[in-house]
Amino acid sequence: MLDQVDIDTSQPPFDLLDEEGKAQLRAAVDLIYFAQDSTILSADAQADAAFVIAKGMVQAYDTRASGGERAFADLGPGDLFGSHAVLSGRARHSYRAAEECLCYSIPASVFRQLTADHPRFGAWFLEGMAIKRRHRQSSRYPTSGRALLARISDTQPAPPVRVRPQTAIADATRKLKQQKVECLIVDDPQLGPGIVTRTDLLEALALDFQSPTAPVAPLASRPLLSVDRNAQLFEALVLMTEHQIERVAVTDAGQLLGTLGMAEVLAHYSSTSHLIALELDRAHNVLQVADAAKRLPELIGNLYSQGAKMRFLMDLVSALNGRILDRLYRLCVPTELQPRLCLLVLGSEGRSEQLLRTDQDNALVAEPDVDEAALTAAAEALSAAIGQCGWPPCPGNVMISNADWRGDAALWQSRIARWLDQPDAQAMLNLAILTDARAVAGNADLAEPVGAALRSALGQDLALRSMAKQAVEFHTPLSWFGRIKHSAEGTDLKKGAIFPIVHGLRTLALAEQITQRNSFARADALVERGALSKGFGRDLQQSLALCMRLRLDTQLHGENGDHPNHVQVDRLPRLDRELLRDALRVVGEFQDHLRQRFRLEH
Amino acid sequence: MTLLDALVHTFRPVRYSEPVVALDLETSGLDPRSDRILAIAAIPVEGTRVVLHQRFEQLICDTGPVNPEAIRHHRLRPQDVAEGATLADAMYGLQAWLKDRPIVGYATAFDLAFLRRAAAPLGINLPKRHADVRELMHQRQRRGSPESAQHLRFEQIAAELDTPIVGRHSALGDALSTALMWIALGVRAEGWAKSRAEG
Numbered sequence: 003m004l005d006q007v008d009i010d011t012s013q014p015p016f017d018l019l020d021e022e023g024k025a026q027l028r029a030a031v032d033l034i035y036f037a038q039d040s041t042i043l044s045a046d047a048q049a050d051a052a053f054v055i056a057k058g059m060v061q062a063y064d065t066r067a068s069g070g071e072r073a074f075a076d077l078g079p080g081d082l083f084g085s086h087a088v089l090s091g092r093a094r095h096s097y098r099a100a101e102e103c104l105c106y107s108i109p110a111s112v113f114r115q116l117t118a119d120h121p122r123f124g125a126w127f128l129e130g131m132a133i134k135r136r137h138r139q140s141s142r143y144p145t146s147g148r149a150l151l152a153r154i155s156d157t158q159p160a161p162p163v164r165v166r167p168q169t170a171i172a173d174a175t176r177k178l179k180q181q182k183v184e185c186l187i188v189d190d191p192q193l194g195p196g197i198v199t200r201t202d203l204l205e206a207l208a209l210d211f212q213s214p215t216a217p218v219a220p221l222a223s224r225p226l227l228s229v230d231r232n233a234q235l236f237e238a239l240v241l242m243t244e245h246q247i248e249r250v251a252v253t254d255a256g257q258l259l260g261t262l263g264m265a266e267v268l269a270h271y272s273s274t275s276h277l278i279a280l281e282l283d284r285a286h287n288v289l290q291v292a293d294a295a296k297r298l299p300e301l302i303g304n305l306y307s308q309g310a311k312m313r314f315l316m317d318l319v320s321a322l323n324g325r326i327l328d329r330l331y332r333l334c335v336p337t338e339l340q341p342r343l344c345l346l347v348l349g350s351e352g353r354s355e356q357l358l359r360t361d362q363d364n365a366l367v368a369e370p371d372v373d374e375a376a377l378t379a380a381a382e383a384l385s386a387a388i389g390q391c392g393w394p395p396c397p398g399n400v401m402i403s404n405a406d407w408r409g410d411a412a413l414w415q416s417r418i419a420r421w422l423d424q425p426d427a428q429a430m431l432n433l434a435i436l437t438d439a440r441a442v443a444g445n446a447d448l449a450e451p452v453g454a455a456l457r458s459a460l461g462q463d464l465a466l467r468s469m470a471k472q473a474v475e476f477h478t479p480l481s482w483f484g485r486i487k488h489s490a491e492g493t494d495l496k497k498g499a500i501f502p503i504v505h506g507l508r509t510l511a512l513a514e515q516i517t518q519r520n521s522f523a524r525a526d527a528l529v530e531r532g533a534l535s536k537g538f539g540r541d542l543q544q545s546l547a548l549c550m551r552l553r554l555d556t557q558l559h560g561e562n563g564d565h566p567n568h569v570q571v572d573r574l575p576r577l578d579r580e581l582l583r584d585a586l587r588v589v590g591e592f593q594d595h596l597r598q599r600f601r602l603e604h
Numbered sequence: 605m606t607l608l609d610a611l612v613h614t615f616r617p618v619r620y621s622e623p624v625v626a627l628d629l630e631t632s633g634l635d636p637r638s639d640r641i642l643a644i645a646a647i648p649v650e651g652t653r654v655v656l657h658q659r660f661e662q663l664i665c666d667t668g669p670v671n672p673e674a675i676r677h678h679r680l681r682p683q684d685v686a687e688g689a690t691l692a693d694a695m696y697g698l699q700a701w702l703k704d705r706p707i708v709g710y711a712t713a714f715d716l717a718f719l720r721r722a723a724a725p726l727g728i729n730l731p732k733r734h735a736d737v738r739e740l741m742h743q744r745q746r747r748g749s750p751e752s753a754q755h756l757r758f759e760q761i762a763a764e765l766d767t768p769i770v771g772r773h774s775a776l777g778d779a780l781s782t783a784l785m786w787i788a789l790g791v792r793a794e795g796w797a798k799s800r801a802e803g
Contacts, residue, residue, distance in 0.1 A: 007656070007770055007780050033780070035652040035787045057768055102766065104784070107653075 009054055009106045013080055014577050015126040023120050030112040036099040042084075043097040049087035051107040055079050058066045058103030062588070071096065074590055075583045080576050085127050088113045123142045155231045155237060157267070159252040159260030165198075167219035174218045175203050183248055185261055190220040195258065196222025199249060206336050211581050223356035228253045230260075236305060239267050240314050282325050288333055288387045293391035295326050295391040302357055303558050312547040312554075313522055320354035323347075324442045326391055331443035336382040339376060341488065342369040344441050344448040344449040345384070348400065353504070353519045357554050358516075360566075361436055362393035367448045381408050398428075400435065410452045418452075425468050433460060437508055453517075460512045470600035473506040474593040492568035499549045499589050500567075503542055506596050510534070513599075523548055534595075542592060545585035552582065618706040620790030623650045625660075625705045626783035629715045630678040634670045637716035640668050641691060642680050644698060645775035649708070649783045652791075660701045661776055663688030673690045678773050691722055699728045706746040707731040708786050710758055710778070737761060737785045744789070761785055765792070 004432045011017065013022040019027065033056060036042055043049055045065050048546045053060075058077055063071040074095075077083055086091060087093035088110040117124035164187045167173050168233040174186055203324050206212040228251035238250050248264045281294035298319065305315055330388050331345050334505045338376075348363040350356045362385070368377050385403035389395060395403075404410050418436070420431035437454055441449045445455060457463065476497050504521050511517075511524040514533050529539035552569050596602070616625060627646040633639035641778070644662045648655040665681070665688040675681055698719075709715050723730055725802050741761050745754050755764065762769045762781060765788040771777025 005770070007776050030657050032656050033654040033784075035791070037791060104768070148772070288718075 008081070009108075014580075018123040018126060019116060019120050023116055023123065026112065027108065031106045031111055034105050034107050036103040036105060038099055040096050041096060042050035042103075042105065043087055043093045043095070045093050045096045047093055049084050049591050050087045050110050052082065052084040052110070052113050053080050053097075053105040053107055053261050056106055057103040058105075059100040060097050060103055060105070061100045063098065065096070071135065072202060072590075074098065074587055076568060077583075078579075080390040085113065091128055104530045108216050113296060123172055153231075154229055154233050154235055154262065155156050155251055157262060158236065159231075160267075162251075162258050162260050164189050164502065165218060168189070168217045168221070169202055170215045171206060171212060171218055174198065175214075178203070183261075184263060186218070186265070187258065187261075188218055188228075188252075190219065190222070193222075193224055196224040196252075197226055197249065197251070197261070198222050200511065205478055206576050221248075225253045226258075228258075230254070232260055232277055234311065234314075235267060236311070237261055237313055239264075240318065242267070243448060264435075282322075282329050285329060285333075288330065288374065288390055290388075291333070292391045293325060298322060298392070299358055302554075306554060306558060312550050316355050316357060316550075319357055320351070323351065323356065323359075328443040329383060329389065330387045330391065334387045335380045335444070336376070339372065339380055341445050342372055342448075342550075343367070344444040345402070346439040346445055347442050349371070349435040350438075350504075352435070353521055354440070354506075355521060355550070357550070358557055361395045361396040362388050363396055364388070364402050364407070365436070366402045367414060367452055368408065368410050369448065370410045370412065372410070377408060378405070398431075399419045400432070411448065411455075414452045417454045418455055418459050422465060425465070427472075430468055430472060432474075433465075434505060434508060435514065440519055456519070457512065457515065461515060466513050467600045467602065469512070470596045471507065471510040471602055473502045473509060476502065476598050477593065479588060492565065492570040494565075494568050495549045495553050497565035499586060500546065501547075502589050502593060503546045506592055507542070509543075509596070510599070538588075538591070538595075541588045545588040546583050547579075552578065614732055616733070618708070620793065621651060621784070621802045623648060623705055624735070624786065625649070625702060626654075626708045626779045627720055628709060628778040628782060629714075630680055630775045631674065631718055632666065632668060632771070633674050634714075635673070636721055639671075639674075639718075640664075640666050640766075641694075641718050641722060642678065642685050643688075643775040645779040646698070646702070646707075647776075647779050647783050648705070649786055652717060652787055654780065654787070658699060659776070659779075662694045662697060663715070664694050666687065674713045678775075680737060682790060685709050693727055695722050695726055695728055697721075699730075700725075702731060704731050706731055706735060708735045708737065708782065710761075710782050710785070711738050712736040724783055729780050735786070736781055737789060740786075740789050743766075744793075765789065 008028045009016070011019065011027060016024065016027065018435055026288050034053075036058075042053060042060060045063070050106050055077055057079060059076055060074050060081070060083065062075040062077060062083065062104075066075045077097075088108075107539045117127060127167045160183045161181070163177060163181045163183050163185075166179060167188055168589045169177075169188075177186075178186060179553055185197055188196045188198055190196060198221045202223075203218075206216075206221055208215065227241055227247065229241060231252050231254045240263055241250055249261050252262050281297075282291060285291045285294060302315065302319060305318070327345060327371065330341065335343060344354070346365045346367065348365060350360070351363060364375070366381055381402040385401055395401065399454065400407060409417075418433070425433075427528060433456070435570065436452075438459065439449065439453065460469070507521050507524040507528070509535055510528055514528060514531050516524060516527045516531070518527050525534065525539045525543050528534040529536050534542070536557065552574070553567060556569050557566050569582075574582065619710055620748075625646045627644070629641050629645075630643040631639050640728065641664055641702050642659065643664065646660040648658050663685045666682070670682060675732045698800070707716070707730070713736070716730070719730055732748055738756050738761070741756055741764070742754060745752075745756075755761070758778075758781070759769065762785065765785055767781065767784040769777075770780045770784075772781070
């Protein structure tokens with residue numbers, strides 16, 4: 003509803019203008035009435051204004067390659083449209099009033115002047131999604147009324163104490179003590195900076211019997227792994243976990259500011275991944291593993307509220323889940339059987355994209371001569387333990403307690419052949435989730451022939467086309483006003499966005515014989531092969547991350563309990579709504595791309 | 605042209621399609637003979653466009669007795685209007701800005717009574733043609749159901765026309781709300797807005 007006379011310049015992207023720019027904007031804007039069904043902007047027509055909706059709803063239409071139009075988005079109060087038309091001179095899309103509307107009109111000349119005079123405002127329109135995401139991260143509006151993002155700059159890095167490569171170990175140790183630091187930066191003009199920690203010096207003297215007069219140069223670790231001071235604290239944690247190091251350098255625009263240790267990072271997280279990992283290592287029975295595993299959702303919630311990026315979060319969860327499953331495997335599978343079986347996680351867990359445990363999708367591959375009864379017993383014990391640790395049973399019964407999801411490589415190959423032979427929806431789904439399989443425990447070599455059989459079977463044109471068909475089946479125009487598309491539970495993100503992207507990338511990856519499982523990694527690999535343009539690959543990744551974030555947000559807040567994949571679009575902050583609209587557009591374009599690539603009918 | 609023809613032409617009804625000005629005043633009270641104008645706001649309306657960027661807004665410096673009741677209504681305290689123009693300057697400014705465009709208001713007679721009293725000693729001629737959304741709504745409701753009670757309060761009209769109320773009891777807000785009522789009445793009476801917007 004209209005609660006002020008003038009256009010609201012406190013909302014993005016107008017908040018990127020300075021006071022003078024805002025005044026210029028307000029002094030040029032009119033308010034226009036549009037009757038229901040009237041066209042506000044026509045595709046390919048010249049646009050003399052951009053619009054911000056003051057009241058009512060507007061629908062955006064794409065012109066399809068095959069002719070005709072397709073509604074791709076609903077826009078509501080506060081939404082801006084026509085900016086592209088104004089900047090490029092021609093409208094890409096048509097916009098029609100879905101009901102009586104009032105829109106602020108911004109004359110094209112003023113709009114162009116503002117984008118020219120205010121680089122940040124201009125970048126919003128020229129750089130598209132990336133800048134909107136950055137803006138979202140930097141803007142102060144509450145994401146969920148919870149903690150602010152923890153950043154490296156929120157910590158106190160230790161000062162960088164520098165020594166020369168020829169400095170003696172004794173002198174270096176003295177310096178360490180005097181300056182009260184845990185590590186030294188070794189400046190080498192040839193090799194660049196390296197790092198020597200207290201432990202390095204101690205071990206050199208006590209374990210390697212080096213002389214205190216020996217130079218520190220050979221002790222230094224290189225390259226110096228660093229994080230920018232504006233990075234999220236979480237990135238330091240991931241970097242340390244990945245490289246198994248306890249200290250990283252902190253830089254500001256490339257300049258070394260100091261160093262940051264694991265202890266300081268962990269102090270910022272009340273419940274830590276590190277502690278969970280330690281607890282897992284010490285667990286001696288399933289109950290203890292379950293206790294550690296139960297803390298994972300809390301960890302995810304904490305990290306998420308502190309602004310951790312989706313990809314980092316998923317990597318960490320996947321690493322921890324892998325450790326949980328490996329621990330359970332060692333506890334539940336008899337020792338002599340352990341090297342003769344391989345536990346696979348499928349679907350989202352296989353792609354390392356699971357955040358909150360949805361259900362257990364898993365499978366077992368056995369050596370050919372493993373005793374049937376022993377296999378069954380191990381599978382049932384393991385499945386029960388996994389259930390105890392918080393993975394609900396799979397509703398589709400895709401789990402190792404089901405005899406259909408275990409067996410030797412030959413049995414798996416015959417299953418794959420059967421599914422391909424009768425490619426109904428269930429068979430296609432089975433093939434798809436098996437494509438994403440990842441070995442987490444036991445003998446990973448056993449899974450290799452299964453994966454190879456699957457890739458060669460699915461690499462065929464016919465199979466690829468049936469898979470691609472599924473990815474283009476649903477198209478979800480963004481709707482949040484019940485009047486157009488009534489859906490009380492909200493917009494189904496899984497069906498409308500996540501599945502088409504994930505499944506489409508999976509299909510393209512199979513077609514290009516790319517073996518990566520993670521959707522983000524698949525997109526990277528597809529870009530590298532030239533199968534996707536760089537910009538489009540990035541758009542897909544960002545769209546996927548956004549939808550995952552919105553879904554996680556809904557799930558963490560316990561809203562929409564029965565519909566964990568739905569978001570209430572009308573309750574989203576305006577910028578999220580805009581990002582989601584962009585994301586759904588990307589999904590639509592991706593579906594068109596798939597149709598073309600696999601020659602599917604419209 | 606006969607005198608009668610000239611009169612008919614001068615006072616011909618305002619059409620929805622012609623350029624008008626939606627106007628609202630805030631005053632120190634309800635009596636045009638003794639109370640004073642504190643603020644004038646007017647916005648041009650051209651067809652379905654509210655020409656916000658050409659609006660007229662003027663506070664008037666007022667040193668008269670304070671009416672707490674009125675201040676509660678429009679929230680213009682003496683210090684708020686202290687920076688305003690003199691009434692004479694405001695009226696000259698309004699005349700130059702208005703030209704001969706018809707005035708549209710809510711209960712327009714009230715505002716016109718204040719404006720005329722201020723204009724007379726200055727030799728200012730106000731536009732002769734005006735329209736009142738309250739009166740137009742009254743006719744519309746009578747045509748619908750002559751017997752039933754009338755709903756002509758500002759809020760009721762906005763609700764019936766489904767137009768927003770913007771910043772109630774500020775001159776500019778009320779002028780904009782009135783402009784939107786005028787457009788909505790026109791759309792519903794003539795249906796020209798639709799064909800125009802589509803053309």
